[in-house]
Each structure stands twice: as structure tokens, then as C-alpha cells.
Amino acid sequence: MxxxxxxxxxxxxxxxxxxxxxxxxxxxxxxxxxxxxxxxxxxxxxxxxxxxxxxxxxxxxxxxxxxxxxxxxxxxxxxxxxxxxxxxxxxxxxxxxxxxxxxxxxxxxxxxxxxxxxxxxxxxxxxRYDPNMKIIQDLVQSGQLGKVYYVETGGGRRRGMPGGTFIRKDIAGAGAIADIGCYSLDMALNAMGYPKPLTVSAYSSNHFGTNPKFHKEASQFDVEDFGVAMVRFEGDLVLNFKISWAMHMDTLGPTIFLGTEAGLKVTPAGKGSWSGVFDGKVGSITMYHDVRGHHTESAIPLIEHNKNxxxxxxxxxxxxxxxxxxxxxPGELIVRNQAIIDGILRSSQLKREVDIQL
Structure with a gap:
């Protein structure tokens, strides 16, 4: 052109x-x-x-x-x-x-x-454009893990609550689950080829955002600052999701993929109150597998880059x-990401498991 x-x-x-x-x-x-x-x-x-x-x-x-x-x-x-x-x-x-x-x-x-x-x-x-995200996708889809049956993803900031339009349901629609949770879901689901979700059982809360001790706009805060969910997918796969804008803890743990032949652990990069989630770079990738009957841990070298x-x-x-x-x-793929977020919000409100209709 x-x-x-x-x-x-x-x-x-x-x-x-x-x-x-x-x-x-x-x-x-x-x-x-x-x-x-x-x-x-x-x-x-x-x-x-x-x-x-x-x-x-x-x-x-x-x-x-x-x-x-x-x-x-x-x-x-x-x-x-x-x-x-x-x-x-x-x-x-x-x-x-x-x-x-x-x-x-x-x-x-x-x-x-x-x-x-x-x-x-x-x-x-x-x-997705971090080349280390591509490494994760390649490892998961290479077959080296065998059949992946369980995935855990998400992350937590010790103190990382935004303000303004992010904390009002009438403008943002949702809080931490949609704001940063969508990144963790995309990382895990994209690595697995975006399987079709079937059901969600979830919980959410906003104990920190609504407390003036922790947020200066507490009176305006009406979205969730914490959410967890168990998501079932086609192919007998389950995903444990957890996300937090604020908490009394240093981490909610890494993203892990458990397979019948090997497991993969991925940690986010960064330090400080606003780190701990996958809206930035990858910190480390480790594969857990057996070599000649011995438990083996292999650190996967990261690609050093200055890509924006x-x-x-x-x-x-x-x-x-x-x-x-x-x-x-494509939006047609990310519909499945949105379906999970939608299911988490519905389930946490109804306090029961809900079906995802696609």
C-alpha cells in the first residue's frame, strides 16, 4: 500500500x-x-x-x-x-x-x-508479543507435557488497585477479573489453543477497595478486587483461576500446566506492590519431568529482548x-475469554456453578 x-x-x-x-x-x-x-x-x-x-x-x-x-x-x-x-x-x-x-x-x-x-x-x-510467551505456547503444544489436565493461572498484586473509571461498575463493568484477569486467561488459554469452556464455579469480593484505609475512592468502589474460579473445559481439562488487585500476601503463585509427561511453571516478572500478574513480562519458566526415572527440573532459558x-x-x-x-x-477467539469472565461474574453473584453457553 x-x-x-x-x-x-x-x-x-x-x-x-x-x-x-x-x-x-x-x-x-x-x-x-x-x-x-x-x-x-x-x-x-x-x-x-x-x-x-x-x-x-x-x-x-x-x-x-x-x-x-x-x-x-x-x-x-x-x-x-x-x-x-x-x-x-x-x-x-x-x-x-x-x-x-x-x-x-x-x-x-x-x-x-x-x-x-x-x-x-x-x-x-x-x-502475547513477548517472545517468552511464544516459548510457553510452543512447549505446551509440542506434546512434551503429554496430556494437559490441570492449569492454574492468575496472579495477585499486594497493592495495585487503580481508581477512576476502573472501579465503577457502570463504566468498567467489572474489576480485577476483567482488568488484569483477562491477561492471565489469555496466556493460559492461548498456549492450549483456546479450548471451549463448559462450566464455572466462582467467588469474588472487594474487601480492600471498599475500605477507606486501603483506597482513597472507597465510596465509589463497586467492582470486585479479588476473584477465584474453577473452570471446566471440553477434553476433561480444568483451570484454577485466581486474581487480586490487593491482598495481605506476597503472591498467589505461578501459572502451572500439569501434564501426564511433564509440568510447566511460569512466574511473572517484576517486583513491588503492582507486580505479580501477567500483564507484563515473564520472570521464569521451569519444566518438571523425569529423566531415566529421576525427578528433573529444567530451567528454560528466557529470551532477553527490548521489544516494546x-x-x-x-x-x-x-x-x-x-x-x-x-x-x-481475532474477536471470535477472545469470545471464549469473555465467556469465562462472564461466567465468573455470574457464578460469584449467584454463589453456585453456572453453565457457559457458546
Whole structure:
């Protein structure tokens, strides 16, 4: 493609700035419009980032009337659904920030609309672009573990609670489960080829977020800051999921894959109150197996790199648009991620196991 790809950005909050940085590093891309429902916010964003050729809108539907190739949707979670549908129906490819949606029904309709219109719906899970995530996927799918029958994933921050739009159910839809839990689910499920979930039994709470001792916006906090679940999948596979924004503990443990021939342990990288979850880099990978009857532990060497995984995510999306390739992380696949989140939220509210209907 000789001409520059024309991109619009819908939603001008913090994550939109990361999209601007990534697009600017690509010489064949031009940001031509920004929209935000808060009056003048998009104009301020355009000025702040010095987007000299971009128009600012207070209504994203006006942005969608422009001749654009694609849009980045960086809105609060509750707006993902309608904004994505409108963008796809307007003939734009979509780069959507995670989580995909608030409910399973929304995610299904979003994926179906992408299929009907023929436009791409790509969901932004940038940790996939860490080459060490690919090592995990290769090891799990190589057969070296034998049949994988149990997976444990998630993670916990000792103190890592966001504020603002993240803690209000009417805007975010959910808390830690959707915000950082979706990353842990994607890491584990992608490694296994995204098996189909069948049932969920879950629990969630928000003891820390609603306590003024731990959160300055406690009176506004009405999402969960902790969640656990047991998920059953096709193929006689179970997954133990656990996630926390805050806790009196140093860790909720690594991600583990138990197989009939070997096991794999993966720890997240980072130190401090906001670390301990898989929204960043991999810390270590260890395989547990038997060699000539002896219990053996093999440390899997990590790939040292300076890749900006967010940039890699955006570049991959741009190349898919330019070369008319399928979505790198297709919405139709991430529906299963959203189905589990939806099931966890339903189960924890009903205090019983629930079925997942796909």
C-alpha cells in the first residue's frame, strides 16, 4: 500500500496515548481523527499530542463518517460493545482494547458482526508479543507435557488497585477479573489453543477497595478486587483461576500446566506492590519431568529482548489491515475469554456453578 493508512482513535484516556505513540513509530500510518464523549477532551488530546492533521470530535459517529481504514477503540469497557458494532458497520477495521466487552452476549454479537461485515475485530493482548510467551505456547503444544489436565493461572498484586473509571461498575463493568484477569486467561488459554469452556464455579469480593484505609475512592468502589474460579473445559481439562488487585500476601503463585509427561511453571516478572500478574513480562519458566526415572527440573532459558510489546501489537494490526490478512488476535477467539469472565461474574453473584453457553 503506497498511501498512508488512515486511523481514528475513539476514546482519549490514558491508553489512547499508548496507541498514539505506537502509530507514530510507523511511517505508513496517519492519525486523522480523535473522538471522545466528554466535550473538548478530544481537542485537548489532539493538542497535547500535537496531532496536527487530526480532527477532534465529541461524537464518535461523526468520526466514523470519515474515510478511515481502521480505528483504535480506547473507551471505557461499557462502551466497547456499541462502539465496535458501529465501527464495523461503518466499514472500519477495529483494534479494540481489552477486555472485549462486559457480557458474553455482547462479545458474541461483536464477533458475529465482524464476520458479517468482513472487517477485522482485533483484541489487544500485547503480552502475547513477548517472545517468552511464544516459548510457553510452543512447549505446551509440542506434546512434551503429554496430556494437559490441570492449569492454574492468575496472579495477585499486594497493592495495585487503580481508581477512576476502573472501579465503577457502570463504566468498567467489572474489576480485577476483567482488568488484569483477562491477561492471565489469555496466556493460559492461548498456549492450549483456546479450548471451549463448559462450566464455572466462582467467588469474588472487594474487601480492600471498599475500605477507606486501603483506597482513597472507597465510596465509589463497586467492582470486585479479588476473584477465584474453577473452570471446566471440553477434553476433561480444568483451570484454577485466581486474581487480586490487593491482598495481605506476597503472591498467589505461578501459572502451572500439569501434564501426564511433564509440568510447566511460569512466574511473572517484576517486583513491588503492582507486580505479580501477567500483564507484563515473564520472570521464569521451569519444566518438571523425569529423566531415566529421576525427578528433573529444567530451567528454560528466557529470551532477553527490548521489544516494546505494545508497539508490536499495533504494528501487527496495521500490517494485517495493509496486507488484508486475518486479525492477529481475532474477536471470535477472545469470545471464549469473555465467556469465562462472564461466567465468573455470574457464578460469584449467584454463589453456585453456572453453565457457559457458546
Amino acid at each position: 503506497s498511501r498512508k493508512l488512515k486511523i481514528g482513535i475513539i476514546g482519549s484516556g490514558g491508553i489512547a496515548g499508548a496507541h498514539v505513540k505506537a502509530y507514530r513509530e510507523l511511517s505508513d500510518v496517519e492519525i486523522v481523527a480523535v473522538a471522545d464523549v466528554i466535550p473538548d477532551k478530544s481537542a485537548q488530546f489532539v493538542s497535547h499530542w500535537n496531532l496536527t492533521s487530526a480532527r477532534a470530535f465529541d461524537d464518535y459517529k461523526q468520526l466514523l463518517e470519515l474515510e478511515l481504514d481502521a480505528v483504535s477503540i480506547c473507551t471505557p469497557n461499557v462502551a466497547h460493545y456499541q462502539t465496535t458494532l458501529d465501527a464495523l458497520r461503518a466499514g472500519k477495521h477495529v483494534m479494540l482494547e481489552k477486555p472485549m466487552s462486559v457480557t458474553l452476549e455482547e462479545a458474541v454479537e461483536m464477533a458475529q458482526t465482524a464476520a458479517k461485515t468482513g472487517y477485522m475485530l482485533n483484541v489487544g493482548f500485547q503480552p 510489546v505494545f508497539h508490536e501489537k499495533v504494528r501487527d494490526f496495521v500490517e494485517a489491515v495493509q496486507e488484508d490478512k486475518p486479525a492477529p488476535i
